[in-house]
Amino acid sequence: xxxxxxxxxxxxxxxxxxxxxxxxxxxxxxxxxxxxxxxxxxxxxxxxxxxxxxxxxxxxxxxxxxxxxxxxxxxxxxxxxxxxxxxxxxxxxxxxxxxxxxxxxxxxxxxxxxxxxxxxxxxxxxxxxxxxxxxxxxxxxxxxxxxxxxxxxxxxxxxxxxxxxxxxxxxxxxxxxxxxxxxxxxxxxxxxxxxxxxx
Amino acid sequence: xxxxxxxxxxxxxxxxxxxxxxxxxxxxxxxxxxxxxxxxxxxxxxxxxxx
Numbered sequence: 688x689x690x691x692x693x694x695x696x697x698x699x700x701x702x703x704x705x706x707x708x709x710x711x712x713x714x715x716x717x718x719x720x721x722x723x724x725x726x727x728x729x730x731x732x733x734x735x736x737x738x739x740x741x742x743x744x745x746x747x748x749x750x751x752x753x754x755x756x757x758x759x760x761x762x763x764x765x766x767x768x769x770x771x772x773x774x775x776x777x778x779x780x781x782x783x784x785x786x787x788x789x790x791x792x793x794x795x796x797x798x799x800x801x802x803x804x805x806x807x808x809x810x811x812x813x814x815x816x817x818x819x820x821x822x823x824x825x826x827x828x829x830x831x832x833x834x835x836x837x838x839x840x841x842x843x844x845x846x847x848x849x850x851x852x853x854x855x856x857x858x859x860x861x862x863x864x865x866x867x868x869x870x871x872x873x874x875x876x877x878x879x880x881x882x883x884x885x886x
Numbered sequence: 887x888x889x890x891x892x893x894x895x896x897x898x899x900x901x902x903x904x905x906x907x908x909x910x911x912x913x914x915x916x917x918x919x920x921x922x923x924x925x926x927x928x929x930x931x932x933x934x935x936x937x
Contacts, residue, residue: 798917805899812897823894857894864912
């Protein structure tokens, strides 16, 4: 899939583009490879209502001091780095890389990307969160990575049982058994369009 | 997509436990099924033979 086709899809509308994807896949038996680097994502300040463009990058050593349980993070992010097959990414506001807004731990598997952990920064949790849209952005990034690595946008993750319906509703995720949920190509594409729209 | 989507409203997703063999198997089967349903084998061009 080339950029021109992607832009053509945006012009035509999402439904037409999905039809195009299905048609191309069935006719040519090719792997969909979207190129979406030009798009930007953003998070919203809950007080001012302003949107701020964001970056996603791998965490670096100097980040480790800030993402501890003592600083209010729930998961042990340092231990994620002990798994060489996983990558931990941070969401930051453009030109402010030192303040981490959220983290995601991903593993690229042969047929999907497994989302091990997602967590909003302590100040972005609960009703008094400073920025909204952090987890959505991170999940959309996972979808984007899945397309880029030839996994058709497919994502899998473990959900808490009480949140299964919430994920169905907000991510179009499918419940595939036990606590396992997946996001397929079409839902992934919708999330990318939603969270990576130009601002 | 019908109507406006609700915002994903969670503070965290997942847990620091590895997948069980059974869960790995469920995912493998599921994604295999998806791949199969997305791919249709190419058919050879049919040629009409007229006498």
